[in-house]
Amino acid sequence: MPFPLSADQKQTLFWVAVWAAFFFLLWVLGPVLTPFMAAAIIAYALNPAVDKLCRLRLFRRWEMPRALAVAIVIVLFGAVASTLLLIVVPVLQKEIPLLQAAIPAFLAKLNDTLSPRLHQLGLDFTLDGATIKALAAEKMAESGDQIWAAVLNSVRTGGSAVIGWVATLVLIPVVLFYFLLDWHKLLAHIAGAVPRRFIEPTMAMASEADQLLAQYLRGQLLVMLVLAIYYSSALTVAGFDVALPVGILTGVLVFIPYLGFGLGLLLALMAAVLQFSDWSGLAAVAVIYGVGQVLEGFFLTPRLVGERIGLDPLAVIFALMAFGQLFGFVGVLLALPASALLMVGFRHLRRHYLRSSFYNA
DSSP, X not given: OOOOOOHHHHHHHHHHHHHXXXXXXXXXXXXXXXXXXXXXXXXXXXXXXXXXXXXXXXSSSOOOOHHHHHHHHHHHHHHHHHHHHHHHHHHHHHHHHHHHHHHHHHHHHHHHHHHHHHHHTTOOOOOOHHHHHHHHHXXXXXXXXXXXXXXXXXXXXXXXXXXXXXXXXXXXXXXXXXXXXTHHHHHHHHHHHSOGGGHHHHHHHHHHHHHHHHHHHHHHHHHHHXXXXXXXXXXXXXXXXXXXXXXXXXXXXXXXXXXXXXXXXXXXXXXXHHHOSSSHHHHHHHHHHHHHHHHIXXXXXXXXXXXXXXXXXXXXXXXXXXXXXXXXXXXXXXXXXXXXXXXXXXXXXXXXXXXXXXXXX
């Protein structure tokens, strides 16, 4: 015979079911919530600047309205993002046509280097632009209908994806504005929804997590600054004409794992092919970016980011690998802040465990 439930137990089960249904709904609506999640993360990072502007008194009795402070911060944030685009786009526009023109000479140089060695091994190999063009034309002539069908299908699916991305990019600033405008009200509503019996430990955990995330952001900004200076200086010493924009871009985008490093490496390789007539440019890029990757992965990120949030260097490396395995690229991007939040929960769980009768019996 089942045990009868008390009124408190029934209420607990009811509200647990309600919250479970709410989180299930959030999971189902995951793609729709992408701009809201992105805006919430950006709002968390920008809210301290908005609060400082609101406390700033330009006149004795005039306090800046929060809406004006939010607008100023969003405009400045957009200006920084636009500046990054203005740094990389002209470099791409300049280098890609030059790279296309330099590819035949590069292939000839590569062919002159590899062919004699391959002939010694008994391999007849010739690499030249004419052969590649002829091969490409032959393949395209053989499967022209298939390629055209694939292009049409890509346009259909890619067109909807592009529209989705554009809608997301347009929606994020709007959502960001309202998030920043009502940030403290939203936090108060969330705190008000926590059961009163759990409010004190929940607020303590939230405060500790906020401090750790703030330290993480400061550490990440310091890593970006150090790497931007390193790549710019090293490429300048190596004699690259585009050392400053490529170095700054590589350092600033380092917070996006693989993308920042990969894009900077690609631009540097393009510059090496265009600017240097021998292999010294490619060798310099290999050395500079190899040292930079070691510097970032084994020293800067574990020391400046990991130590600030209380994570051991081995824990930082494990977190990056584990979250990448579980959640892919997004997991790698959010590995360290998520690990910091999990560490806060683990500390409180360990404290509760050490005080429990199970441990002390």
